[in-house]
Amino acid sequence: MLLNKKLAAFGAMAVVSALALSGCAASTEDANAPVTLTLATVNNGQMKDMETLKGEFEKANPGITVNFQVMEEGDLRSAVTADVANAAGQYDIVTIGAYEVPQWGANGWLADLTPALTEDKAYDVEDILPPVRTALSVDGKQYAVPFYGESSILMYNKEILDKAGITVPNNPTWQQIADIAKKVNTADRSGICMRGKPGWGDLFAPLTTVVQTFGGTWYDMNWDAKVNSPEFTQAVTFYKNLLDTAGEKDPVSYSFNECLTALKNAKTAMWVDASVAASMLEADDSPVKGKMGYAHAPVVKTKESGWLWSWNLAIPANTQHKDAATKFIKWATSKEYHQLVGKTLGWTLVPPGARTSTYSIPEYKEAAAAFAPITLEVMSAVNPAQPGVNPQPWVGIQYVAIPEFQDVGNQVAQLVADALAGRKTIKEALDEGQKIAQVAGDAHKK
Amino acid sequence: MTTTTPAVASIGKVAKKNVWLSRSLILPALTFGIVMTQIPFLVTIYFSLLNWNLLKPGEIGFAWFKNYISVFTTGDLVPSIIATVGITASAVILSLLFGLLFAILLDRNFRGQALARTLVITPFLIMPAAASLIWKYSMFDTSIGIINWVTTSLGLPSIAWSTDLPLATVIIVLTWQFTPFFMLILLAGLQSQSREVIEAASVDGAGALRTFQWMTLPHLRQYIEISVLLGSIMLLQVFDPVAIMTKGTGGTKTLAYLLYERAFIGLDVGQAAAYGVVTVVLTLIVATIALKTLFKVFMAGGNR
Numbered sequence: 110m111l112l113n114k115k116l117a118a119f120g121a122m123a124v125v126s127a128l129a130l131s132g133c134a135a136s137t138e139d140a141n142a143p144v145t146l147t148l149a150t151v152n153n154g155q156m157k158d159m160e161t162l163k164g165e166f167e168k169a170n171p172g173i174t175v176n177f178q179v180m181e182e183g184d185l186r187s188a189v190t191a192d193v194a195n196a197a198g199q200y201d202i203v204t205i206g207a208y209e210v211p212q213w214g215a216n217g218w219l220a221d222l223t224p225a226l227t228e229d230k231a232y233d234v235e236d237i238l239p240p241v242r243t244a245l246s247v248d249g250k251q252y253a254v255p256f257y258g259e260s261s262i263l264m265y266n267k268e269i270l271d272k273a274g275i276t277v278p279n280n281p282t283w284q285q286i287a288d289i290a291k292k293v294n295t296a297d298r299s300g301i302c303m304r305g306k307p308g309w310g311d312l313f314a315p316l317t318t319v320v321q322t323f324g325g326t327w328y329d330m331n332w333d334a335k336v337n338s339p340e341f342t343q344a345v346t347f348y349k350n351l352l353d354t355a356g357e358k359d360p361v362s363y364s365f366n367e368c369l370t371a372l373k374n375a376k377t378a379m380w381v382d383a384s385v386a387a388s389m390l391e392a393d394d395s396p397v398k399g400k401m402g403y404a405h406a407p408v409v410k411t412k413e414s415g416w417l418w419s420w421n422l423a424i425p426a427n428t429q430h431k432d433a434a435t436k437f438i439k440w441a442t443s444k445e446y447h448q449l450v451g452k453t454l455g456w457t458l459v460p461p462g463a464r465t466s467t468y469s470i471p472e473y474k475e476a477a478a479a480f481a482p483i484t485l486e487v488m489s490a491v492n493p494a495q496p497g498v499n500p501q502p503w504v505g506i507q508y509v510a511i512p513e514f515q516d517v518g519n520q521v522a523q524l525v526a527d528a529l530a531g532r533k534t535i536k537e538a539l540d541e542g543q544k545i546a547q548v549a550g551d552a553h554k555k
Numbered sequence: 556m557t558t559t560t561p562a563v564a565s566i567g568k569v570a571k572k573n574v575w576l577s578r579s580l581i582l583p584a585l586t587f588g589i590v591m592t593q594i595p596f597l598v599t600i601y602f603s604l605l606n607w608n609l610l611k612p613g614e615i616g617f618a619w620f621k622n623y624i625s626v627f628t629t630g631d632l633v634p635s636i637i638a639t640v641g642i643t644a645s646a647v648i649l650s651l652l653f654g655l656l657f658a659i660l661l662d663r664n665f666r667g668q669a670l671a672r673t674l675v676i677t678p679f680l681i682m683p684a685a686a687s688l689i690w691k692y693s694m695f696d697t698s699i700g701i702i703n704w705v706t707t708s709l710g711l712p713s714i715a716w717s718t719d720l721p722l723a724t725v726i727i728v729l730t731w732q733f734t735p736f737f738m739l740i741l742l743a744g745l746q747s748q749s750r751e752v753i754e755a756a757s758v759d760g761a762g763a764l765r766t767f768q769w770m771t772l773p774h775l776r777q778y779i780e781i782s783v784l785l786g787s788i789m790l791l792q793v794f795d796p797v798a799i800m801t802k803g804t805g806g807t808k809t810l811a812y813l814l815y816e817r818a819f820i821g822l823d824v825g826q827a828a829a830y831g832v833v834t835v836v837l838t839l840i841v842a843t844i845a846l847k848t849l850f851k852v853f854m855a856g857g858n859r
Contacts, residue, residue: 187609187819194612212610297698297707305718307802358697359715361804367696376698512610516821526804530718 143172144433149189150204151420152179155257155460159441162449166440173433175202193218193425201428202438205253207419208508210245214252220424221250225435232439236464238485241419244493244504254442257385258419258462260487261318261507262480263404264372264387265379266397269293277379283319283347283407286379290355293378302368302377303352305360307526309518312364314416314507315381316525318406320344321497322414327509327546330502332553334546336521337539345525345535352529361526373397381406383418384487387480388457403483410498415487416507419462447473462488502553513549520545596835603828610822622829631813632833639809642722643790646729647783653730654737654782655775661738662745679735683795690728691717691800721805728796733789737782744778745771784845791838810834 150156160177167174178200180188185204192199193213205213213219226234234242237255245253263286265277273293278285290300304311320326325340335341352360357368357377369386371377373395380386390401406414422438424431440446447459447467456476459467461484467473468485496506503510508518521542528538606618626632657675661668678686695716697703703713716724748771756766794811801807803816814834818827 183819187822190609190822194609216612299698307804358713359695359718361718361721361801362691362696362716371698374699512608512822516816516823519816519820523802523804523808526718526802530715530721530805532805 143174144430146173146175146201146430146434146437147178147199148175148202148204148422148437149178149180149185149192149200151182151185153420155458156204156420158450158454158458159256162446162453165449166437169440170433170436173436175437196425196427198425198427198429200425201430201434203423203425204256205421205423207241207244207258207417207421208505208510208514210253210421210423211247211504211510212512213423214245214247214250218426219252220426220428220431220435221252222254222424222435222438223249223251226251226254226439229439232443233466236444236466237442238462238465238488240417240488240491240493241463244417244419245421247504253421253423254438255419255421255463256442257460258417258488259383259385260415260417260462260484260491261315261382261406262384262387262415262483262487263379263381263406264390265402265404266372266375266377266400267402268400269298269375269378270402277402277404280405281407283322283351283409286381286407287347287351287355290351290379294355298375299357299371299377300355301351301379301381302357302363302371303348303360303381304364304368305352305357305362305526305529306364306367307361307519307522308364309508309515309522312522312525313518316345316348317507318414318416318496319348321506322407322409322411323347324410324498326497326499326501327514328502328550330500332502332550334543334550336546337536337543342535342539345528345539349529349535360529384415384480384484385461387484388461388477391477391479392457399479401479403480405483405487411496413487413490413492414496415491416496417488417491417493417505418507465489511549511553513552517546517549599828599831602824603832605825605828607824608822609824618825622825623833625826626829626833631808632830634806635808635810635813636837638806639791639793639811642725642729642793642807642809643787645722645726646733646790646793647786649726649730650733650737650786651779651783653734654741655779657734657738658741658745661742675738676735678732679739681732683732684799686732687728687796687799690724690731690796695724695800717800717804721801721807724800725793725796725807728800729790729793733786736789737786740778740782740785741775744775748774780848784848787845788842791841810837 150159156179160179163175163177186209189200189203189205190209191197193203194216196218210219214221226232234251238258241255241258242251245251245255263277263281270277270289270293275289275292277289286301292300294300304315306312317327320341323340323344325338325344326335329335357363357371363371365382365386368377368380368382369389372380372390375397387401387403389395391398406416408414422441424434424438428434442463444464444466447464447470450459451470451472456470456472459470459473459477461467461477461481465485468481474481491506493504493506495501508514521538524533524538524542525535527533528535603622604617604619605615606621607615661672661675665671681689692699694700694702695714697713697715702716706713714720752770753766756770761769792811793809794815797803797807797809797812798815803809803812808816810830814827814830817823817830821827
């Protein structure tokens with residue numbers, strides 16, 4: 110145990126030494142003493158808006174100051190993981206993804222927010238989108254509040270499809286989409302754009318949803334890997350054929366940003382990806398503004414195939430300022446905050462996919478008319494507890510909520526990229542992937 | 556050493572004093588050097604013996620050589636060494652050839668020489684990550700890249716660089732970046748060559764090619780050796796184009812990228828440290844051989 114403690118201290122020093130230099134006041138809690146909260150967050154637009162508006166919170170709560178430490182997603186993940194896992198106590202509030210919340214909650218690293226949220230009637234915890242709440246809870250205890258959330262939807266260029274005389278159904282199947290993609294595919298414009306960049310959060314975000322709707326899964330209920338099962342193989346084969354016949358030409362280079370650029374420049378006709386992209390396609394500087402159509406993510410055997418992601422605020426279990434931190438995260442995810450963002454920064458910037466009531470704000474409905482209804486529809490319909498055909502031993506859609514998954518997903522994604530390039534057959538790639546996944550699965554067998 | 560005269564003794568004292576003075580002057584730098592390089596390395600060795608995954612804080616403990624065994628048995632190390640050596644060697648050879656070509660072109664007086672030289676050097680001054688991004692979007696991209704525009708204008712199919720030709724992708728970017736470095740060293744070599752020798756050769760009736768082969772190339776030899784050595788040391792650490800463009804697929808997973816993956820995606824501190832130690836040992840072996848060559852270059856001079 111002594112070794113553990115020493116290591117914990119040393120690890121925190123080594124890994125987050127740069128952050129430690131900036132320092133933070135950690136004193137015992139006293140109701141009247143001024144409190145400084147340190148918040149680690151990711152450098153996304155919505156988070157920076159929160160930093161802009163934090164003055165309103167500080168005005169309403171004299172004595173509490175909130176310091177933002179804004180980082181790249183990768184840096185945030187390693188800094189926060191090292192800090193929280195070692196109980197170093199650097200942060201009072203952390204921004205973490207839906208992938209981490211259930212794992213960290215189960216590890217006892219995060220404060221249980223259930224009582225604080227349910228007791229406060231004005232906060233209205235029931236208003237949080239039910240699937241998102243499910244994804245952030247373990248055994249009925251909620252460990253984080255969603256700041257914003259997203260699902261995946263089909264986005265298509267209406268102009269191109271109208272010219273070809275094609276109408277896209279609201280709930281398409283993958284076969285329909287593959288046929289349409291082939292029809293509108295030309296030499297200088299791909300029929301569809303799908304992520305191919307190797308990475309658990311790149312290629313495997315959409316590909317896992319395809320696997321699930323084909324009836325496959327990463328692991329069965331016994332934590333036995335199913336990577337080379339017929340359904341998984343069928344899904345990867347479909348994905349490769351789709352890319353080969355109608356996809357972008359250099360899939361390994363393509364992920365979210367590249368596909369977004371292609372769709373904006375009419376270099377592709379369709380795209381299945383994060384719903385948050387819709388607000389960028391409808392932004393004032395977008396050349397395809399008003400020309401886009403949106404539909405549910407395509408399916409095969411399941412009813413829905415959208416994924417579920419949220420960036421959340423959580424409180425490390427060992428913080429000294431739990432009450433002040435709870436106050437802040439409630440404020441930042443409240444209905445009033447959404448009104449504040451809308452009124453001061455603009456209605457399209459309201460954090461989406463967190464609260465049901467956001468979608469009934471008249472100003473927001475008008476500003477986000479093109480994509481708000483479908484986002485709400487999909488986000489309320491997906492089921493993170495069982496996204497595929499068969500039950501799974503974790504909660505989460507486009508990822509497996511175990512610590513090994515980043516690594517497993519990355520390695521298998523690299524193998525699939527080899528298969529996409531034709532350096533390996535799909536069978537070879539998935540057989541190798543099966544071995545990698547099984548090692549991780551064995552660690553979770555009871 | 557039976558007797559010592561007083562004079563000698565006092566000289567010895569002075570010398571001893573001087574030794575201590577010079578030693579104490581060097582001490583701060585030495586301490587700094589040890590603290591910054593040796594202690595982290597010792598800590599890395601210590602970490603490499605631990606079972607320590609950041610995501611499993613409850614399972615920290617001594618693993619002894621388990622991490623080293625996994626380094627050698629998972630089968631990632633050998634392909635990674637091959638990738639590193641292959642990429643480094645190809646990029647060094649190509650950069651050397653292009654660097655020599657540009658050095659010869661720039662080693663003559665013409666209008667705008669200074670401007671041309673600055674332009675040729677620019678790629679070396681760009682940050683590696685920025686260079687990779689420029690190539691990824693402006694050159695290689697299959698919908699907005701320049702190369703794609705040229706090939707499709709000529710009626711040729713577009714090339715899926717990162718997917719189908721990952722090795723070539725990485726090597727092209729590195730060659731573009733490092734050609735100026737080789738050129739600078741070789742240009743210095745060319746400009747240090749005596750004009751009289753060239754003139755004498757031309758009076759003797761040697762053509763440009765023969766002059767180059769028998770006069771210039773032997774003169775450039777040590778410059779070539781030094782540039783290859785320094786270039787290889789820099790290129791061995793290649794990371795950016797791999798991380799930005801190919802993600803380690805298709806035989807481009809260099810040691811640097813593999814280490815990054817183990818540490819920041821696997822979050823396995825113990826295993827990453829073991830990879831680090833193995834990499835250092837391998838580098839030491841290569842560097843010892845390489846440094847010997849370097850000393851030969853400095854010592855043997857022209858009489859080889």
